[in-house]
Amino acid sequence: MPHLINFPFEIIVEICSYIDLYSLNAFALSCKDLTFVLKHPPLWRHIRFINIEEQTKIESQFLSPLKSTAFKIPYKLSRIDDRRARQLLNMLRKNSLSSVVCSINFDFTSINCTSIWESINGFLNLEEISCRGCLNLSLRDLGTALTWFEPLVPVLKLRKLQVLWCKDMSPRTIMRQRLYVNDVSDYYSNVLFGFLKALKQLKTERPILLDVDTCETCRTNVTITIPCSSCKIQKSFCVSCDLDRGCLDCFRFYCGTDSCKPSSSHSDPILVPGKGIGGKSIAICDICHGGS
Numbered sequence: 001m002p003h004l005i006n007f008p009f010e011i012i013v014e015i016c017s018y019i020d021l022y023s024l025n026a027f028a029l030s031c032k033d034l035t036f037v038l039k040h041p042p043l044w045r046h047i048r049f050i051n052i053e054e055q056t057k058i059e060s061q062f063l064s065p066l067k068s069t070a071f072k073i074p075y076k077l078s079r080i081d082d083r084r085a086r087q088l089l090n091m092l093r094k095n096s097l098s099s100v101v102c103s104i105n106f107d108f109t110s111i112n113c114t115s116i117w118e119s120i121n122g123f124l125n126l127e128e129i130s131c132r133g134c135l136n137l138s139l140r141d142l143g144t145a146l147t148w149f150e151p152l153v154p155v156l157k158l159r160k161l162q163v164l165w166c167k168d169m170s171p172r173t174i175m176r177q178r179l180y181v182n183d184v185s186d187y188y189s190n191v192l193f194g195f196l197k198a199l200k201q202l203k204t205e206r207p208i209l210l211d212v213d214t215c216e217t218c219r220t221n222v223t224i225t226i227p228c229s230s231c232k233i234q235k236s237f238c239v240s241c242d243l244d245r246g247c248l249d250c251f252r253f254y255c256g257t258d259s260c261k262p263s264s265s266h267s268d269p270i271l272v273p274g275k276g277i278g279g280k281s282i283a284i285c286d287i288c289h290g291g292s
Contacts, residue, residue: 005031013043016037016040017042017043018051019051020049020054022049022076044097044100045100046101047103047104047105048105049109050108058074058108062133073108078109080106080109080111081110081111082111082114085111085115085118098124099124101123102126102127102128103126104123104128106129106130107133109134110135111134111136111137112138113137113142116131117142117146120156120202124154124156125157127158128162129158129160130161131161131162131163131166132163133165135166136167137163137167139167140195142195143197143198143199146202154203155203155205156203158202158204159206161208162211168191223237226253228254229252229253230254231254231255233255
């Protein structure tokens with residue numbers, strides 16, 4: 001069987017395009033003849049710390065019903081803080097790859113606003129930044145940081161910023177504050193308004209799209225996409241509009257169709273009737289007894 005280093009250059013590059021950042025680094029350090037992958041531009045256009053399959057698994061775990069412990073970021077991702085991210089940026093600059101990067105995915109890492117700002121400032125051809133599930137990242141802090149800097153020159157190409165589930169956008173964090181339905185809407189509106197104002201100060205080729213999966217009904221609140229707790233169909237729920245269809249404390253929702261909506265003839269095994277809040281009848285989860 002031929003050794004991997006004897007494979008054609010194109011085959012090695014193709015293999016590397018399917019592995020995550022940790023595996024790519026380990027692969028490069030395994031042999032001096034493979035270190036070229038750390039300097040090969042196509043491999044650094046889209047930087048991800050996690051592969052697609054693992055991303056799906058972690059997202060499912062993140063949005064699963066809470067049991068005895070809260071969701072924890074996997075160890076290898078929790079190590080990616082501002083210092084580690086800065087090391088990555090320096091490595092790319094050292095190998096003249098800073099202009100190659102088109103997208104960078106910080107999902108479920110422990111980075112803060114410093115890494116986001118340095119990414120915006122360091123990669124002139126960067127088009128997308130994703131930081132979904134970054135529990136240490138605050139939109140308010142990031143917006144404040146951006147307003148302290150002068151508009152950048154030359155014009156940036158950043159066009160999309162995904163920030164769903166960050167510190168002050170997480171439905172769990174919001175509901176722990178015991179805000180009423182109207183208070184939740186006002187909170188999101190204030191956070192988004194301040195951050196969008198900061199984004200407008202950045203000189204970009206076109207307006208930056210802030211991807212927070214806002215509700216199509218109220219246009220202000222974040223939606224979560226999880227399976228219906230009864231029929232298991234994937235459904236998007238608004239953290240404000242759909243409080244009457246589930247519980248944000250443990251993320252148990254039903255989609256409201258005739259096949260699974262609780263009624264006198266069909267009792268939902270997970271959600272039970274609860275008290276009214278803000279003029280809405282809220283269902284209470286029989287596991288965490290939340291919904292308030």
